Amino acid sequence: MIRESLSQAADLLFTGGEVWSIILRSLIVSGTAVLLATVVSIPLGLIIGLSRFTGRGPLVAVINTGMALPPVVAGLLVFLLLSRSGPLGSLGLLYTKQAMVVAQLVLAIPLVLGITISAIKNVPQQALLQARSLGANRLQTAMVALREARLMLLVAIIAGMGRVIAEVGAVMMVGGNIRGETQVMTTAIMEEVRKGEFALGLALGMILLVIAFTANGVMARIERQAMGA
Amino acid sequence: MSVLLKAEGVRHAYGTRRVLYLDHLEVRQGETFCIMGPNGAGKSTLVRILNLVEAADQGTIRFDGQRVSPRSLAARRRMAGVFQQPHMFKGNVLDNVAYGMRLRRRSRDEIAAHAGEALELMGLTELARRDARSLSQGEKQKVALARAIAVRPELLFLDEPAAGLDPQARGRFQLDLRRVVKELGATIVYVTHSFTEALAIGDRLAVMTAGEVRQAGPVHEVFQEPADVEAARFLGFENLLPGRVVGDAAGAIVELEQGGRVYTRSRLRGRVTVCLRGEDITLHPESAVEDISPTANRFPAEVVSLEQAGAVFRAGLDCGFMLKTTQARPAVRALGLVPGARVEVRFDEEAAHLISCPSPDGELRAGTLRPSGSATGERPMAAAAEDDSHD
Known part of the structure; x- marks a missing residue:
């Protein structure tokens, strides 16, 4: 049965338009979420990483805890927020791609932010000291930190993408897994398996594995570069 | 000689560890002011605070008569520093030497001219296109010095720039340094472990131990007439x-x-x-x-x-x-x-x-950390530094 399913999965990947539309939707939803998370987290991570203020330690601890936030909890929070009786219910976003982006954003921000803070904190003090000593203002010093930490920031983005594209609980809860509308790779795999249709599930699973493998490969390469830099 | 930089009542601690307890210190226009002291004496912390890259817990710093802090960007841009471990920014040697001028948004022509001069002065013209991070430690330190002098600082801080070099590279670097000090004509604050260096290029010398300036004055005077046992011990008596x-x-x-x-x-x-x-x-x-x-x-x-x-x-x-x-x-x-x-x-x-x-038990007490004007009845060292600095 496995061999038969694999063969069907390969056929679907080469011929099935639906498979690719699910893949594309997944990439768009997760890509948008990670892009937004990056836009929010990197400046915030720079500020937190470079500043000294009261409550910084507890704040970082909260962010780090958020890195392990269960997707279903993130989904539940966003569901409550966007449900008809919730504070943002009037926007009518529940069971849309936008709701899925918001849920994945909630998952991605702590991860990208946490890694960014850690990367900025690990920038050699000598680099910042040297920049300031040569006349860098705060923004210019922050740019030095960003430049020094660039490889780890890339790791943060890839890790964020890896986390959100592979999660199922949050998107299922707020997206509803509507075929042709909000169905993404993970929710499609769940549905197909539930129906006993393993071919599509396997095809999507293979794509997810390829994405995970590529992301890990890129991260490993970046880390090697960072070690050698 | 007018006073360019003055520090008063500067106190600094890392957690509960007191690292700086300075009552008064002056650096005069055009002089090379050396700072010596054993490891952990607070020299580097003092330099970072004077260089306005780190804020002191207490005290005031005046630069050219104006009260300044790390937020005083205009004052910071009249200074530059070279530290023990030179950090090379990504890019080639020329990029690094031009870095300070780019921060100041100088024109391309000015950057090219000043960077070229600094490279030539340090004998680095040949290395201008080399990846700065691929250089040897000695070459990196020369680039760091070229990068600092390229911005034409009025006040240059050198924090043991030769410390990480092997004896041969250190000798070569110190020769370059002496030449640059002579040609630059800037005011220099120079932290060094080398008595030879301090005697060769210093005008005045401050001896620091345990976060305090024990003595400050003309280099030869300090070397020959240490003000207390602690300074004498450090100066090789x-x-x-x-x-x-x-x-x-x-x-x-x-x-x-x-x-x-x-x-x-x-x-x-x-x-x-x-x-x-x-x-x-x-x-x-x-x-x-x-x-x-x-x-x-x-x-x-x-x-x-x-x-x-x-x-x-x-x-x-x-x-x-x-x-x-x-x-x-x-x-x-x-x-x-x-x-x-x-x-x-x-x-x-x-x-x-x-x-x-x-x-x-005077000797014993002189060897302990104490605020100026302590119960020993000795002439406070910080006061001695102050008197010297008014010479």
């Missing part, structure tokens, strides 16, 4: 002999606690510590006791220890009181120095420097 002035001839005659009398040129009275460098002691065959010698400080002695320290030998001598001396190999050979050998010790009256030490 190996022999610190407590005693009391019991009479005078041309100067003070000191009766040592260990026994024996030392003749000096000092005018101090009361309890003192005699400071004597090992290299100011000469050894002679014991049979020469009857020779005519201009010095009154002549003592028969027994060699109690002898050990080789690189190219020289360090000898411990018992002449009623204990002395340490450094002797070159030929002298050791000529005198047949071995433990148990008997010799005559001589040193000039000028070589014996006296430090006032009013209480019986």
